[in-house]
Amino acid sequence: MDNRDIAAVLREIAVFNDLSGGNTFKSRAFEAVARTVEKLPESLADLVAQDRLSEVKGVGKGTEQVIRELLATGASSELAKLKASFPPGITDLLSLSGMGPKRVKAVYERLGVSTIKALESACREGRVAELDGFGDKTQAKILKAIEYVKTTVGQRLYSEALAIGGELSRLCGDSGLFARVDFAGSLRRGKHVFKDIDLLLVPARDNTGAEVQAFLASLADPDGLIGAGPTKVSIRRTGLQVDFRVVPPGSWPAALQHFTGSKEHNTALRSRAKTLGLKMNEYGVYDASGAALPLDDEASVYRSVGLDWIPPEIREADGEIEAAAAGALPVLVEPGDFRGMVHVHSTWSDGTCSVKELARGCIARGLEWMCLSDHSRSAGYAGGLSDERLREQASEVAALNRKIAPFRIFHGIESDILGDGSLDYPDEVLAGLDFVIGSVHAKLGMGRDEATARLVAAIAHPRLTMLGHPGGGLLLSREGYPWDEQKVLAALADRGVVLEHNCNPHRLDPGWQVLKRAREKGVLVSVNPDAHDLEGFDDVRFGVIMARKAWLGRRDVLNTRTVEEIDAYFAQRRGRGR
Ligand SMILES: [Zn+2]
Ligand SMILES: [Zn+2]
The missing domain is CATH 3.30.460.10 (Beta Polymerase, domain 2)
Known part of the structure; x- marks a missing residue:
């Protein structure tokens, strides 16, 4: 068993301990050790062999026993015992937005419900609403969560x-x-x-x-x-x-083009071929006499119909063929253009690395600067910073900046956008920061008008630098709120506020179609991993692909700025707030 397997078992014990109504401190302790264990550079097996398990942060009697048993036998008797009192599959219920362990325990014990299907029937019959602590509203929310999960099965x-x-x-x-x-x-x-x-x-x-x-x-x-x-x-x-x-070797160029799609792109391409008297399919390109044109790579397929090679990301039948025909394809941003990492959480809030470790991680990736943005004071669940802690963090950043120059850490915050669209600190506190990202984290159950007004109000705040994950959804688990993209983009353009593309794979928010319209309106985009550890930095690769899908070039993306450029940019934004 490696560290990851052991962490998974510790997490499962925490879940089943919660479901059994066990001591919640125990569950939190098991989860904390699971997080630590995942990041350990050394294997637990080695640490146990060297009798150094006590060096691992948070390991107590309970977790030690489980770790030792797992390493010796490959299984945990404690987990087996906890699981025995529940039907298999009950953890599926926990995947529903709004169903925590307490609620899952309640529907199981009082209604005998242990599957999503049974929960759906119980909701439709109104039996869930009758349970203590549930009610009509909660029942409706659970049904909505089930509907959403049903549309995402197998994805x-x-x-x-x-x-x-x-x-x-x-x-x-x-x-x-x-x-x-x-x-x-x-x-x-x-x-x-x-x-x-x-x-x-x-x-x-x-x-x-x-x-x-x-x-x-x-x-x-x-x-x-x-x-x-x-x-x-x-x-x-x-x-x-x-x-x-x-496919046989000779068909490879045409097949690669064909099977890359999209379907709509291929349809448009084939009709272009037709107007040129050519026929195109997954085997090749043929002239009027039926003779195959010589093709040796995918670019030659496009060349055969008079086009430059079109990058795969933009093959969505959204203007790319016309642009290629006019010799006006955009020069898309590349991973190598990135100089700065934006939207990074440290141990000051809910990240797992120190500010120094994060900066080192950026330096190791060849970057010049980093934007540190921990959670703000309203985000209690995520260790949001009080005014006082934010000031302490500022001194740590200043001290670090002296040591690691020319690399530069910009000090900001991911401020909660409160219910009325205001930001989370008084203006004078925000004014002391290099930048401010505003994000909605709470009160997500909004209608379109309410959500739009809330976002637009935040954008109008003179201290806001950037709008974080505007749609608020979590892919395959939580539908975001509806919002008026046109109005929000217009407000961003008007105020010169940057639009975040949150490229954590659970979010990818907003989608590339919105980013594409943002570019057309002259709104700058920042590709942000919302990283809570060093591995999170790797998510930028998803963001680069989405930025390319949106036709963004180097200058459309904030992260490509040099350290001098970004410094000047933030200074200019702060000046506007005065
Ligand atoms: Zn956030
Ligand atoms: Zn964040």
């Missing part, structure tokens, strides 16, 4: 789809059966959530035969083989549908 976050695709691509590569393995479909174009993924394969030898099919089928989950033929094998892998397309 995956971008990060998960990419991990599954990456693993399969490696396995195919290692098999020696293939000359080429490429991502196709939305895995190549970028997307918020995935129903399925596509991989394009060129066999190494001149056969697409039984060996290839058997190998691809062997990658399926138990009972996960959907279909297998010479050109297409479909499987489920950890529940996600995967389509393998097997």
Whole structure:
């Protein structure tokens, strides 16, 4: 068992302890140790062997016993005992927004409900509303959460789809059966959530035969083989549908173009081919006599219809073909253009790294600056900073900046946008900061007009630098509130406030379509990982793809500024607030 497996068991014990109505301090302690264990550079097995387990922060008698048992036997008797009193699958109920352990315990004990389906019937029959502490409003909210989860069954976050695709691509590569393995479909174009993924394969030898099919089928989950033929094998892998397309080497350029899509892009491309007297499909491009044009890569497919190569991210039939025909494709932002990390949480609020560790992480990634933004004082659940703590943090940042120059930490805050659209500190406190991100974290149950008014009021605040995750949704688990994108974008443009693209894969908020309109209105976009640890920095890769989908170039993205430029930018913004 590695540290991650052990952390997962500690978390499960905390969940079942809560469900059993056990001591909540115990659950919080188990969760805290789980978080620590995940980040430990050394393996617990080594620490136990060297009798150094007590050095791990937070480990007490209870967690020590579980860790030792897991390492010795691979299982926890405590977890088994706790689980025994519940039907399997009860934890599914916890995935519903608004259903915490207390509520799950209540519906199970008093209504015998242990599945989402049973909970839905109980809600429809009005039995949930009658329970103490529930009521009509809560029942309606639970039903809404169930409806949302039902629409997302079988779908995956971008990060998960990419991990599954990456693993399969490696396995195919290692098999020696293939000359080429490429991502196709939305895995190549970028997307918020995935129903399925596509991989394009060129066999190494001149056969697409039984060996290839058997190998691809062997990658399926138990009972996960959907279909297998010479050109297409479909499987489920950890529940996600995967389509393998097997093509001969000669068809590869056209097939890569075709299977990358989007469908709408391909339709537009084919009709362009038709007007040029050409025919285009997944095998090749053909002239009027039916002769195949020579193609050696994907760019030659586009060239054959008189176009520059179009980056996969923007193949959404949203103006890219016209732009390519006019020789006016945008120059898209690249990962290498990034110089600054924005929206980072430290141990001062709910992050797991110190400010220094975060700065070092940025330096190691070749960056010049970082925008530190812990949670504000209203965000008690996330360790939000009091006025006093914010001042203490400012001195720590100033001291660090002296040590790590020329790298620069800008000191700001992720201020809660309160119910009426105001920010979380008095103006004079906000005025002492380099920048202010405003985000909605509470009272999310708003209608469109209310949400829009709240966001627009925050944007009008002279101290606001940037609007954080404007839609408030969590992909596949919580629908955001509706908001009027046009009005909010107009307000951002009017006030010169930056729009965050929150690229945590659970958010990807706002979507690329909104970012694209933001660019058209001249609104600057900041691609922010909302990182709570160093691994969180890696989420910027999702943000870069979404920024590219939105046609953003280097100058459209705040993170590409040099340290001098960003310093001047913040100074100018602060000046405007005076
Ligand atoms: Zn936030
Ligand atoms: Zn945040």
